[in-house]
Amino acid sequence: MYQFFIEENQLAGDRISILGGDVNHIKNVLRMKVGERVRVSVSYNGRSFFGIIDTILDDEVIVVIESEDENGTELENRIYLFQGLPKGDKMELIIQKAVELGVYEIIPVAMKNCVVKLDDKKAGKKVERWQAIAESAAKQSKRTLIPEIQMPLSWKEALKKAEELDVVLVPYECERGMEATREIMKQIQPGQSIAIFIGPEGGFSLEEIEGIAPTNKGEGVSQVLEEKAHRVSLGRRILRTETAGLATLAMLIFCLDE
Numbered sequence: 001m002y003q004f005f006i007e008e009n010q011l012a013g014d015r016i017s018i019l020g021g022d023v024n025h026i027k028n029v030l031r032m033k034v035g036e037r038v039r040v041s042v043s044y045n046g047r048s049f050f051g052i053i054d055t056i057l058d059d060e061v062i063v064v065i066e067s068e069d070e071n072g073t074e075l076e077n078r079i080y081l082f083q084g085l086p087k088g089d090k091m092e093l094i095i096q097k098a099v100e101l102g103v104y105e106i107i108p109v110a111m112k113n114c115v116v117k118l119d120d121k122k123a124g125k126k127v128e129r130w131q132a133i134a135e136s137a138a139k140q141s142k143r144t145l146i147p148e149i150q151m152p153l154s155w156k157e158a159l160k161k162a163e164e165l166d167v168v169l170v171p172y173e174c175e176r177g178m179e180a181t182r183e184i185m186k187q188i189q190p191g192q193s194i195a196i197f198i199g200p201e202g203g204f205s206l207e208e209i210e211g212i213a214p215t216n217k218g219e220g221v222s223q224v225l226e227e228k229a230h231r232v233s234l235g236r237r238i239l240r241t242e243t244a245g246l247a248t249l250a251m252l253i254f255c256l257d258e
Contacts, residue, residue, distance in 0.1 A: 078104035084200030099137035113202030166192035
């Protein structure tokens with residue numbers, strides 16, 4: 001069953017109006033017909049419906065709702081991936097796979113060891129493309145919402161945003177073994193928001209790692225983050241920046257998904 005996304009104002013009573021590029025996709029790519037079943041979700045609130053295509057027009061497809069999907073496909077926990085800006089097109093792969101794995105929001109972060117430098121104009125174009133990749137991945141993986149890709153933040157801005165969340169995980173190659181990681185993840189409660197901080201190719205700088213999850217608590221870390229930030233291990237091997245966040249998401253799914 002194919003998945004489509006709409007805005008709230010495209011939902012009226014028992015009818016859904018599909019507009020824009022999806023109309024051409026339904027008509028000319030998928031070659032769908034009246035009477036076929038589809039799944040439609042409201043982009044940013046997670047409500048999903050099963051319905052039947054009732055009318056196919058040149059600029060609109062009308063779907064009659066059969067039922068609302070009460071179960072959905074979203075985790076109870078909202079997971080925010082703070083990704084150090086990587087080189088080349090690695091961010092596209094990270095976004096695609098992170099969306100498939102259930103991330104709620106992705107925040108690119110300009111860290112000290114990032115090679116990539118984006119001004120506002122370049123960042124805007126990148127984010128537009130990244131958002132399109134997130135939407136495509138959300139459709140493919142039958143998500144009930146489209147994760148948002150934020151404009152890149154500075155390190156200080158990222159820490160400020162993380163202070164609003166419940167748990168902060170910082171995968172770090174020098175951290176103790178996997179048993180501690182299991183203990184930390186098992187303590188996460190349903191509904192808690194989770195931040196994952198991933199360094200770029202050059203890793204976190206010493207100032208960054210000590211500023212978010214220091215070896216000795218209380219030295220250089222904000223009081224808000226002091227009790228919620230945890231360094232975690234992802235195993236005995238060193239993972240690339242495009243692998244580390246995905247590995248962390250997979251571990252969280254194992255612990256949190258029903």
